Amino acid sequence: MFTKFLKRGILAVSILLIISSIFAGSYFHLFDNYELGTLDLRFRFRPHIPATDKIVIIEIGNDTIEKLGRFPLDRGYHAMLIKALSEFGAKAIVFDIFFSEPQRGDNELQEAMRSAGNVYLPYVFEVVPKTERNMLQAVKYSAQNLENLTRLAKGTGHINIIPDFDGKFRRVPLYIRYKKDMYPSMAFLVSYDYLGLGQHNSRLVPGGHFAYGSHQKIPLDENSNIIINFSGKWGGECQHYSYVDILQSYKAHTTGEEGLLDLNVFKGKVCLVGFTADGTTDLHSTPLESLYPAVGIHAEIFNSIINKNFITRESKAVNLCILFLLVLFIFASSTKTSPLRALGILLGVNSIFVLSCVLFFNMRGLWIDIFYPMFITSLLYFSCTLFKYIMEFKERIVLEKELQIAKQIQQSFLPAIVPTIAGFDMTAAMLTARQVGGDLYDFFEFDEGKFGVLIGDVTGKGVPASLFMAMVTSSFKFFAKPEIAPQEALRHLNEKIIQESSANLLVTLFYGVFDLDSRVMAYANGGHVPVLYLAKDKKPVFLDVAEGLPLGMIKRPYSGNQVKYEQGDIFIFYTDGITEAVNAKSEMYTAEKLASLADAHRDLSAQQLREVIEKDVTTFESKSKQHDDITLVVVKIV
Structure with missing residues (x-):
């Protein structure tokens, strides 16, 4: 009792651990490397999303380096850029460039910044790998600007971009905690100022969202990062201008000449200035491109x-609920339907699921986990299918053993040898099918110059049929007596089966008694196929009786009959395994075919005739499996 309870306890704990592990994988994002790949695909294949026309990107590209000299550029150029943009009404001038060391031209740059009053400068933190209270923690500045320039900036913000496991950049910390204060992302700060929002109507929920304005929210991931909503590849959406072209156009404007650009395009714009030249370190890998300038990432944050227009990763609770429903559905289909049908359901459900996730991403910016639910449901299907095959294999092994036992039982109750009786040539054989049935035959020798032949077929297969056959054979011996007519023997046996057997099985029997003195065979039939009788020089006939139901059904009388035989006559006792044999065309062998074959070979000995019939039947169903036992007893008068 204790062992049984222990086994059940171990099984329950094992199942609980497996279920917990499955949901823990979703909760802790154990397969996020692969999930990020599905996110990238969603970015690549989604329809175009519009970018705001309020922002322009000013590139310090290859042309600028070629014309103005190598980096770092003279800060007088930056001062001129600020003057040009400010004079033509730029809303904000945002540098993704550090001015960390004193250089010639700093005074000119300071004056330009003071005059413009709308210049933003960046800094970078060195952050620790682990978050604290759902926010990145900084240990120190790793890059910042000269203090006198920082004081003149309208605002400063960090430009930290956090790489994912695969090295790609998909998210930016909205705030970074340093010492006791929180420092905003520069792109967020510029956006906040652009919208004219104040601190009084905003609230940060770390790991959740940033609320501002009238019920507006910026969704954040669990580490308070904003997920970058890439509108397209580099150069595809925002307006791009060359740094050097702007300077040259401004110089032309100051001299009254026509420049390359109409600088009025910068009126009311937020101007992001950054490096895009080959070989610069400000290029990162993103879902859309292997090299993407960081200034473009700031533009995407501003645009969102x-x-x-944000990307929101669904909460762990929502993803767990989705996973639970999918697992429940796939588990039910995998255990309740065939493997092929379950595979179709799996593919259909996963296809609908993926399509739904893509639609939610395209229409609402919702990032629902795809990889892990598909992985788990596929693994669940294959596990359930494998388990079913293993259990079926074990059941087949048990069935094979059962069939072997059934065959042994069946063989043990069959006559070891065919009796030798003067004036009779007799032979008997049974070809057992793989699924053992309950065919039986027996011979009874009596002292009064008589002998009996019994043949039968039990309904059902396997061990139950064989045990029932054994009971029928042993019980019939009590009623197989020379003074008891065949029909009475069947009646007595029928009553015994109905009274004593609880197997709910039936048996068909044909019992014939040969009288050697009168040369008469008396017989009775209990629902069995008729015996084929070939009288000398006459057409084959089938011997049957008026009344005779299978034994084990109801108590009814059995009628008998008799036939007088002479030398050369043949009696063929058989089971329906012969007449119901089926070939590859689903055609049955039929009793007529048996009679025709026997008639054509009536001159053969009993054994030769039996072998001819067996060969013809096996040839007939050679391409299909034998589905029932074939039993054949041939009695020839010699």
Whole structure:
């Protein structure tokens, strides 16, 4: 009792651990490397999303380096850029460039910044790998600007971009905690100022969202990062201008000449200035491109906030609920239907699921986990299918053993040898099918110059049929007596089966008694196929009786009959395994075919005739499996 309880306890704990492990994988994002790959695909194949026209990107590209000299550029150029943009009404001038060391031209740059009053400068933190209270923690500045320039900036913000496991950049910390204060992302700060929002109507929920304005929210991931909503590849959406072209156009403007650009395009714009030249370190790998300038990432953050178009990763609770429903459905289909049908359901459900996730991403910016649910449901299907095959294999092994036992039981109750009786040539054989049935035959020798032949077929297969056959054979011996007519013997046996057997099985029997003195065979039939009788020089006939139901059904009388035989006559006792044999065309062998074959070979000995019939039947169903036992007893008068 204790062992049984212990086994059940171990099984329950094992199942609980497996279920917990499955849901823990979703909760802790154990397969996020692969999930990020599905996110990248969603970015690549989604329809175009619009970018705001409020932002322009000013590139310090290859042309600028060629014309103005190598990096770092003279800060007088930056001062001129600020003057040009400020004079033509730029809303904000945002540098993704550090001015960390004193250089010639700093005074000119300071004056330009003071005059413009709308310049933003960046800094970078060195952050620790682990978060604290759902926010990145900084240990120190790793890059910042000269203090006198920082004081003149309208605002400063960090430009930290956090790489994912695969090295790609998909998210930016909205705030980074340093010492006791929180420092905003520069792109977020510029957006916040652009919208004219104040601190009084905003609230940060670490690991959740940033609420601002009238019920507006910026969704954040669990580490308070904003997920970058890439509108397209580099150069595809925002307006791009060359740094050197702007300077040259401004110089032309100051001299009254026509420049390359109409600088009025910068009126009311937020101008992001950054490096895009080959060989610069400000290029990162993103879902859309292997090299993407960081200034473009700041532009995407600004674009998302201005257009209120964000990427929101669904909460762990929602992903767990989705996983639970999918697992429940696939488990039910995998255990309740065939493997092929379950595979179709799996593919259909996963296809609908993926399509739904893509639609939610395209229409609402919702990032629902795809990889892990598909992985788990596929693993669940294959596990359930494998388990079913293993259990079926074990059941087949048990069935094979059962069939072997059934065959042994069946063989043990068959006559070891065919009796030798003067004036009779007799032979008997049974070809057992793989699924053992309950065919039986027996011979009874009596002292009064008589002998009996019994043949039968039990309904059902396997061990139950064989045990029932054994009971029928042993019980019939009590009623197989020379003074008891065949029909009475069947009646007595029928009553005994109905009274004593609880197997709910039936048996068909044909019992014939040969009288050697009168040369008469008396017989009775209990629902069995008729015996084929070939009288000398006459057509084959089938011997049957008026009344005779299978034994084990109801108490009814059995009628008998008799036939007088002479030398050369043949009696063929058989089971329906012969007449119901089926070939590859689903055609049955039939009793007529048996009679025709026997008639054509009536001159053969009993054994030769039996072998001819067996060969013809096996040839007939050679391409299909034998589905029932074939039993054949041939009695020839010699």
